[in-house]
Amino acid sequence: MNISSNRHLDQNRAPIHEALEQFRQMRVVPFDVPGHKRGRGNPELTEFLGQQCVGVDVNSMKPLDNLCHPISVIQQAEELAADAFGAAHAFLMVGGTTSSVQSMVLASCKRGDEIILPRNVHRSVINALVLCGAVPVYVNPEVDQRLGISLGMQREQVARAIKEHPNAVAVLVNNPTYYGICSDLRAIVKMAHDAGMLCLADEAHGTHLYFGSGLPVSAMAAGADMAAVSMHKSGGSLTQSSLLLTGPNVHAGYVRQIINLTQTTSASYLLMSSLDISRRNLALRGRKVFRQVADMADYARDEINEIGGYYAFGKELVNGNSVFDFDTTKLSVHTLDIGLAGIEVYDILRDEYDIQIEFGDIGNILAYLSMGDRPQELERLVSALAEIRRRYSTDGTGLLSQEYIDPVVVSSPQEAFYAEKESLPLRESVGRVCSEFVMCYPPGIPILAPGERITSQIIDYIEYARSKGCSMTGPEDEEIRYLNVLK
């Protein structure tokens, strides 16, 4: 059942945007929050952000609806979003895609429930498990030996996990991974549904899949039950705005309750209007826009591969299973063959060439391409990579390839996070159970999660990543010389 099917939906409309424009004309006298009162009370902020912007930084009120319980313009904006994305319901989210992912998990699992997921999930997924007390069942992703990156989940592995954990409540899939790799989502949805489980999709890197031709299938089209969609990444909306989509078998009212457990009651109209305007843009022009993005990425891949040494990977990785499909708008480049770690290339690009890319890890870099890119900037990126090879390449001595380390889960993330713990120097923590996260950010995929056994291989990896300049986060000790472990 599509709740919006009985209305005439016009994707040219942007109800929140229109209501804000109208509100601006009405020159309403504010005796409500926010206290800056259209910026008058904070001239320095107004000077910095502009009158246009602070003038619509307003509070929920009748003509503008309320995100906690939408009945007018926000409801209409959500219906339009659901229609544009082919979902039964869409929720506008203002706490980042982290909040979408967490709401999706919290709406599916309760304390003690099992949830099947790939280990290369974003930290927000495991954070949600800390909050609700569900237990992860990891499907270990296959690793591409040359690139050192985790691939998708193989169908057989998912089937085995479902068989071994028949009481699990949901299967979560990255669609796609940060690097653009997709699992066979349609098949996984079917397996999950046949076993009475929900299928959830983390589409933090997949907004454009809903508007692509020649791109991997989107979660809603594949029949998934919920999807966390990072509109602020490829969708073009403001940072921290996001969407949570649900399918026809999910009770939208319950999901709203779950969202309201942790969501602000003062949702930003800057964020919500940006979602509204961006959804309109995607619905009207998304296909053309993402065709251009994919063309630019294809062009850049060819040019980078022509430099020599670098490997900008693409559709050739597709193998029908662990790489069921590849999102060609992603531009990832393997750098180890020029004798530099990805993070080193990332740093040189920023420090020497004034080019900021999304991230660099042990063996790869990822340049994020989107609707805002132009060919002339791509030429700069390619030329800078050619220069880095000429000026900095080494014989590669001492470089490690990224390795997937099988996690040993000893206790649930929640138990480990709240348990009695002590702080130990990194090396002395080997053999103990970690009570906190360790990750490089970005990409934000945990090296260690709460409840996992610490091994010397993991400590080697942490020390190597740190020595190469990866930005490490998670532990209480910010320099990561100590780890909290269970007593």
Add this chain to the structure above:
Amino acid sequence: MELWFSELHTPDVKHSIRVNKHLYSQQSDYQRIDIFETPEFGRVLALDGNVMLTERDEFIYDEMITHVPMSVHQGIKDILVIGAGDGGVVRELTRYDRVEHIDLVEMDPQVVEACRAYLPGNACRMDDCRVHIYFENALKFIRRCENKYDLIIVDSTDPFGPSEGLFTLEFYGNCFNALREDGIMVNQQGSPFYKQDAEAMQRSHKRIVQTFPISKVYQAHIPTYAAGYWLFGFASKKYHPINDLDAEAWKKHNLRTRYYTTQLHAGAFYLPAFLEEMLKEVE
């Protein structure tokens, strides 16, 4: 009738030229192209509203960006010219018999078309058999070149528009790589006078200094450019712009010039104190 073309040199400074007739106005894929007929400066080419050249004073720019390197390095045969779709740089270079090959890489074919039609004084040598024109992104063109040219002339628009990529470390590095072991790169380096221009000039100088062992700046007086005061960069792997100036060899070419002389050549590298200081800051 009062018809004026105005260019903002800064948000607070405006330079205006009376116009007799607006001859050409087109939006290309990259920029807006206009050509005016004016009583004081003759025909004027403007890109995105910025004066690129006027018939009256283009000789200063085109002579200074070409004859300075040509009189230092007597072996220049293969030349890459980037930008310069109007043809003025090529016109000066083709006056030398020793030049064998000129690749001209211009992003915007419409600029070349418009200049051929309305600025024949500049475009007159674009059909010289030594000149090969490529309509391409310069960064893309040059990263495929290695050890190929004796001279690269970078005749770009300002660093805030479509030419931004020509003021970057990656571009200068690619130029270094495309030059032979005694090659020279000369670029238009903007103006040191107004703040925003001065900062851009410092940034690009810094990047050139990082890339080439010899990097000097020289100046010329160009009435229709911001502050009437313009700089060029001379970056080189081997030749020093003053010590290696061969005035006698240059004079043998018997080229009549209106701005450039071999005496002025040396003088152009003697800079005012404030500019020396600005350059030193980033060296």
